[in-house]
Amino acid sequence: PAEAVGAKVGALAKELGTDVAGACALVRGVPPILGFNALNLVKDRLEALGSKLGTSVPETAGLVAAQPLMWAVPPAHVQSGVPALCERMGLTRDQALGLLRRVPVVAALPPAQLALDVGALGPVLGCGPGALLELVGRCLPLAGVAGEVFGAGATNLGAALGVGPEAVLALAATQPALLAAQLPAIAGALDTLQAGLGLASRADALAALAAAPGLLYEVSPAGLGERLEALAAAFQVSVADARAAAAAQPLALLVSPATLRAGVSRLTAGASSDAQGEGSSGSSSSGGLS
Structure with missing residues (x-):
């Protein structure tokens, strides 16, 4: 019955420390959660994943709601959480969470493979971090390219083509294969x-x-x-x-x-x-x- 589902979603929100909208999003993403008799088991699972991602229970619930496959990810498979993304890629916490929502597989990369310092590279290329994160989302291997190497490549290609580096980034964001x-x-x-x-x-x-x-x-x-x-x-x-x-x-x-x-x-x-x-x-x- 709808009343029972509503009551369970409300109880889930209270258990996870999130709002009802967040609990609804989680249930939409992972419907089997409604079958848990003990909601603390849901919290335990999110806490285990969050401990590796460096996220709170509400943040982890939001990530799973956005990318339901993360519900099935064993915590041991997470190698780079929010702290590593912030440190290695020069991201703010919100930017790191956004990248995980868009490309959750980035969490499986070892920190040593995160070489693209978005925070430092953006001003060099005259673009915001959003453009670079869009690139990483479309072509994850770019996360492993050193910022100075990528910056020099984009600048040199732009100079050779007679355009600014921002035009090269726009090309890469829409048609990365053209860069090859x-x-x-x-x-x-x-x-x-x-x-x-x-x-x-x-x-x-x-x-x-x-x-x-x-x-x-x-x-x-x-x-x-x-x-x-x-x-x-x-x-x-x-x-x-x-x-x-x-x-x-x-x-x-x-x-x-x-x-x-x-x-x-x-x-x-x-x-x-x-x-x-x-x-x-x-x-x-x-x-x-x-």
Whole structure:
């Protein structure tokens, strides 16, 4: 019964020292908890995990609610808790908790493998810790890269591409695989996109490449012109309008002309059918009224 569940959730909140919302989140994440007759066993389990993570019972409950798989993690498997994340990566306590919520597997890394000092690297690259933590969340091995090595790499790559390090970070956050591409290929693609789409800066070209990484190897200057002409023909607009549309939606350049024409035909046919249907309906209504 709902009353019994509500009473048990309330008792769980009291046992764990959290609020009812926190207890509800924990139960949603790990429903079998409702089957525990002795709620102190839930607390004991969270305390054991929290002792390794360096977190309080309410904090541990929040982590498990966000990442239910942590409920099944043996405490002995935790090697890096909040204190280690703060010390090795230059994080605040809240940032460390946020990283654990996003990427709980970071707790399994030995402290010696946490080399990316986010706190010190952010000011060097001119970005906040959030951007770097986003990177770590998408590509956990970056946590093991020394801050000075990563900073130098991002700065040098930005200089070689003619963009700031913040643009390199944005690229890495959305398409980390592009960083493994050959530098000449990236530089060539940026030249083609900036000139062909009339983009204002190399950073804009890099953003377009991040939005449509398939353009890296598929578009030459001549090929880009052909795709813009095909886009213009498919939508019956000028090449200038097609260029503006492609600059706003670079993925459109990766759609084949045949697919574009088929899509436009279907849209046109659908619009015509709707218009005819409305016309027939209107005629029937007029006839009935007369």
